């Protein structure tokens with residue numbers, strides 16, 4: 001779908017007008033019996049409410065923008081809600097008329113972002129779609145935004161849309177299509193020409209480095225593990241990079257500690273953290289972010305099999321620390337531990353931010369509204385929390401503390417990979433922290449409740465959300481580009 005910007009509403013296409021209530025200006029401007037139609041349909045301007053009417057031969061949508069208007073996430077919701085209503089409506093083109101509503105260039109540009117995000121779908125495997133199920137909308141024309149809206153969209157938000165799209169695609173693809181090797185291939189082609197440097201470690205390379213925890217998870221699968229390393233050097237040459245580390249379990253059966261059958265298909269998106277990292281790289285490279293960033297994706301498939309690791313196995317990590325694998329389903333932390341040691345040794349990052357669909361327990365704590373944020377540094381935590389509020393990828397800070405760390409001590413090794421059921425997200429974070437060297441600023445984002453959604457929102461359909469891309473993109477802007 002195309003996003004265009006224009007000074008005037010083109011003739012003959014559908015029209016969407018934002019309104020905060022029945023007697024909003026744009027409704028009055030259009031005249032006719034529109035106000036009447038709105039009141040009969042009990043339109044009150046609430047964000048998300050949409051009324052449809054045919055007026056002078058064209059479809060007119062009145063889209064509620066609530067009291068927020070052009071502030072906050074009002075604009076992206078407006079774009080998204082208009083597109084949600086029209087995507088399969090038969091309309092090919094819609095103009096969103098912002099005239100006189102005080103949308104500056106950025107607000108108008110984010111209407112475009114919301115529209116683009118909400119138009120994303122993945123129909124590759126739906127070969128028998130009925131015509132009326134197919135998307136028809138292929139253009140959104142944004143009219144009456146501030147000077148420079150188009151430039152702002154192209155330089156700031158279109159890259160973010162491309163990043164989120166990549167993440168959603170990887171998360172949506174089933175695990176017979178996307179596994180460690182094909183994840184790497186898909187990322188290579190998506191980042192081709194962006195200037196992102198790519199390095200890939202195979203099993204032999206990781207064996208040499210002693211990544212026994214990551215490889216222990218992978219050993220039950222016929223799909224070989226990969227460590228994907230991405231580099232973007234848009235900042236001051238030679239300055240320390242920030243590191244993004246993603247959990248990329250392309251399918252999580254639980255391994256020998258196998259998961260119940262019901263709902264196991266969801267574990268195709270257990271690579272959502274790695275998906276967010278590569279999506280963020282695409283966004284940041286496309287918009288030529290002024291920052292040095294290194295991205296690490298630990299890519300494995302967690303399968304039971306003749307060669308799978310067993311509960312009770314002791315593995316030696318790249319850090320030299322040993323781990324008793326009590327539960328093979330607590331695999332994400334094993335992958336992240338080695339990935340964090342790798343990035344620390346090779347890049348001396350100024351901060352490490354890891355993203356992972358790590359624990360079911362975070363859903364018990366925070367539901368689907370927030371991802372959990374753990375950090376060993378308040379400034380970093382605050383910066384991420386702010387970026388989350390600004391971008392809509394919301395975070396809620398969770399605690400770390402020594403008594404939780406004691407819960408993962410092992411009688412046979414340096415640590416075990418699970419603690420008790422209580423505080424399961426916290427002990428998982430404590431485990432990861434054992435791989436963070438003293439003095440390195442680190443944050444961990446447990447996004448198990450956020451990578452996938454069973455209900456649509458203003459900016460996504462049911463399914464992959466693309467969570468994490470906008471968060472990292474906004475964090476980079478706030479931290480390195482202001």
Ligand code: BES
Pocket residue numbers: 252254270327329330331332357358359360361418419424448449
């Ligand atoms: N990938 C899962 C966590 C998960 C659960 C993500 C539900 C999304 C939705 C993770 O690898 C896992 O299996 N965690 C276990 C840990 C337990 C064995 C300590 C869990 O949360 O049950």
Ligand code: MN
Pocket residue numbers: 252254328329330331332
């Ligand atoms: Mn698991």
Ligand code: ZN
Pocket residue numbers: 249252270329331332357358
């Ligand atoms: Zn997992």
